[in-house]
Amino acid sequence: MFDGERFHLFGDDPNFPSILQGRVMKEAVTLVGARVTAQRGALTEQRDATVTADYALEGFGVFEPAELMFTDVRLRFTDQDTWTGWNRFAVMAHDRLRISDFGAVLRDVPEAEARIEGGKLSLVDGSYANQEHDTHRWVLQSRSWFDFHFDEAVTIGEVFARYAYPLQVMLMSASGRLPGVVSIAGTNTAWDFGDGSDLLPSRWLQVRRFHGPLDTPRVSDLQYLHRLRDLDFGVHMPALLKAVERHRFALGHYGLLRSDRFVGGHPVRFSVATQLIDAFDRTLHPQDTAEPAFDARLKRLENESGNLVDGIIGTRKWRGEVGRLRNIVVHGDAYAHEVLRDQRPLVVGYEALLLLFEVRFLVEIGLSPEEATSLATGRVHHWTIEKAITENYPALSELIKRDHQRRRHRKTRP
Secondary structure: OOOOOOOOOOOOOOOOOOEEEEEEOOEEEEEEOOEEEEEEOOOOOOOEEEEEOOEEEEEOOOOOHHHOEEEEEEEEEOOHHHHHOOOOEEEEEEOOOOOOEEEEEEOOOOOEEEEEOOEEEEEEEOOEEEEEOOOOEEEEEOOEEEEEEEEEEEEHHHHHHHHHHHHHHHHHHHHOOOOOEEEEEEEOOOOOOOOOHHHOOOOOEEEEOOOOOOOOOOOOHHHOOOOHHHOOHHHHHHHHHHHHHHOHHHHHHHHHHHOOOOOOOHHHHHHHHHHHHHHHHHHHOOOOOOOOOHHHHHHHHHHHHOOHHHHHHOOOOHHHHHHHHHHHHHOOOOOHHHHOOOOHHHHHHHHHHHHHHHHHHHHHOOOOHHHHHHHHHHOOOHHHHHHHHHHHHHHHHHHHHHHHHHHHHHHHOO
16 A cells, blocks of 8 residues: 555545556556556555556656656557558569569658648658568568647647547548557657766657557558548648547547447437537538528538539438438437338438538538549449448338328328
8 A cells, every 4th residue: 555545445546646657677657547447455454456547658767747748749540551552662573483583662752741730740651671580581561650740849638639639530531440549659859868868769758548459450442531642631631630629529429430339220320420410510500590400401511512412312302301310210209119110211311421421521621522522432332322322212202201191190180
């Protein structure tokens, strides 16, 4: 036990320090946001405790809370290299049956840099060549990093929320799944470690935090909504950071739909998609003094993004029909369970709303409606989205027709 500490049986332990500093295998470690999640022997003078932390800093020194600020941050995500599309190494081999001559050439990659509020964002090359002597082989690895340089030091919490999260959203919109963070490292040019600091192996601290699985099935870039080459990095990335901050509530729903841990069938997915659209349109148009109907929101979003869904279905009636379906699913009535026995209308609604959001979000970060539509329809699996909408749309129209007849019959019944 810590000196003078009393045992605490239930809830968070108020006496346990939120920051722990120590060394693990000769490396300095600072745990931030530490808390006890399990313990044994709490009634004795000693106890075994399991500690969880918000994140850990690993590197060359330990830090106090006031010092935990970065001027430079490097991030690397899963799915990032597929989105980047950089292939730094060109391997040349002659003679298909036997290796008679072999070589590798390092290709150049384009510069990608953007001025953002409070600093600069770059996409930098992190490729490497490594000789593994014990296995007698060379490893040529193409990879990249997102590199932030801030005009003034920012807290780690701000790095997570304001800068790392928008990049995660960008990659999620591209790949259609929530990416994990492979690594985060940060440094501060103002850190002073006194004499001998120039001999430190690195002034960068590794930030450890759980960000989801890193070993994910590979997805071809043909399935991506957009890639680095589809964007103007200097124009669209600053707009992305501003858009994510503005539409953070709506993007929380989008992340829920794209998470591999999402639990729920078509009714739940459709409900979350309607909340996504509702919230997105509200933050796009904060000047509204009245509450537009849901179909009015769909009309406005469609007109702003090139009317892609209108063209797929071939009629604009779907807006009102999806709006009525939303009322049935979200608010329900005595007949809702019976009405929703057929899941096909929910498939139409979900696919149409998700496609509408993705195209409109690209417009929000600076692409034209024509460019955004072209990217959406250029995905290799876009035909499956169109098929899901067009083949199930008659079921939606029939459901709304029956619902209208039932409501009219109920009004005229004596």
